[in-house]
Amino acid sequence: MEALRSQLVQYRMFFQMILVLGVGGTLSIGYQISVINYPSVFIKRFMNETWFERSGSPLPKKTLLFLWSFIVSVYGVGGFLGCLGSGYLTVKYGKKVTMLGTDLLVLATAVLVGCSKAAKSLEMLLIGRLLFGVSAGFCMTAHPQYAGEVSPKKLRGFANATSALFWSLGKSWGQILGLRDCLGTDSCWPLLLAFTGAGALLQLLTLPFFPESPPYLLIQKGDEGSCLKAMQQLWGPGGHQEELRALKQEAEKCCRVLSARELLRDGSLRPQLHVLIAAVLTLQLCGINAVYFYTFEVFRAAGFEEGLISYLSLGVGFCELFSTLLCILTIERFGRRTLLCQGCGVMVLLLCLLTATLSLQNKYHWMSHCSVALIFLFVFAFGIGPNGAITSVMMEIFSQSSRPAAFMIGGCLNWAGLFVIGITFPFAVKGLGPFCFLIFMVVLVGSGMFFYLFLPETKGKSIVEITEEFNTSPFQRKLPAVLRTGFQEDHSAYTSF
Secondary structure, eight states: OHHHHHHHHHTHHHHHHHHHHHHTTHHHHHHHHHHTTTTHHHHHHHHHHHHHHHHSSOOOHHHHHHHHHHHHHHHHHHHHHHHHHHHHHHHHHHHHHHHHHHHHHHHHHHHHHHTHHHHTOHHHHHHHHHHHHHHHHHHHHHHHHHHHHTSOGGGHHHHHHHHHHHHHHHHHHHHHHTSTTTTOSTTTHHHHHHTTHHHHHHHHHHGGGSOOOHHIIIIITOOHHHHHHHHHHHHOSSOOHHHHHHHHHHHHHOOSOOOHHHHHHOGGGHHHHHHHHHHHHHHHSSSHHHHHHHHHHHHHHTTOOHHHHHHHHHHHHHHHHHHHHHHHHHHHHHOHHHHHHHHHHHHHHHHHHHHHHHHHTTTOTTHHHHHHHHHHHHHHHHIIIIIHHHHHHHHHSSOTTTHHHHHHHHHHHHHHHHHHHHHHHHHHHHHHGGGGHHHHHHHHHHHHHHHHHHOOOOTTOOHHHHHHHHHTSHHHHTSOHHHHHHHHHHHHHHTOO
């Protein structure tokens, strides 16, 4: 207990910074994703009334459905565009300035969306959703990198996993405020959508008091004095020679930041890219969206009253939040690879059982109660496994020279995946019913085997040590010696001015 108290005092400013980054970072992304569904009835009514005042006739049902779908999905388009520009911004201006600029964009957008109903403007709502998406694209790449780079080695897993924690917290916060007892009403829905501006304002007022990340200051700016000063601010007084030596070794290996095109063409980083792609596919195709989709149906089949279903769904969101919190508290003990592999295995088993109970719940009423329990268990396994560990893996397998481009590529894949799944998933459910979970089981089995075979454990290791392990991984051993030599020569070309 005394050691924990001492650590909290020593790293006080670091923990404060993690909180500030989260409130203005991925929390707003999770909030915007979850909150849009709650006021849907009122927004559609606003759209219909606005159209009627302009044209004198109501919107056709198909047109109304199209406009609503476009307002929901344009958030993903904005996220994709934001990710495309995030690599340049984080390299050119640093993570701190990028986050502060994003806060200004969120605040301006919150005002725009908040005034859309009073101005009777569909266009303001549509543009606001697009700009919220752009800001989310910036946050998705800048926040995890910033949080990981300001952490000492022994707290790196904790810091990396906090982006997933704040994402889940944002989803739960959106569910709470979206209830009819809070802001999910006809008169308050503009305020509900604009509420994310509060987090941006808080970050805008507090983040200037915290330093830029030490790796950025040393490796990209070449300022060892400012780097050491930032370490002392965040990690307490001292020389921090071990961390400083690791950063200097990384600086010797990579003298120039790679663009996305250079990263894709660099054969020496191909194993890390494969892991990145597998990680994004695991998050998108693990079945968590399908489970959330079936939540209302399962609760109704179990006999719960309509008024209780919203609160039970909120409980599912809190289950994800609690499990993600548990992940960040245990990730340094169990390691990233273990949580990923075992998490995928447990999720496969739970999806298999959930498919069976959903298929039989019309025949046996008590099966619906089993489905309820399995949903909570699956969400728990997702939070403590892939949801918390994947961000840490993505952060640790790339060096400072390749990390911005890697996060840009991963973010673009993530937003593109959200868009494609949003379009195709309803057809899969209609055609396959609960057997659509078989698709996700295949993905999880493949992901678990892939991570077990090709992902080295990154816990407690420097980026130089992790890169060396990748160079001796099954990926590299399967390549001919001539190709390996060519890849290494190709990589060296990027590290010279």
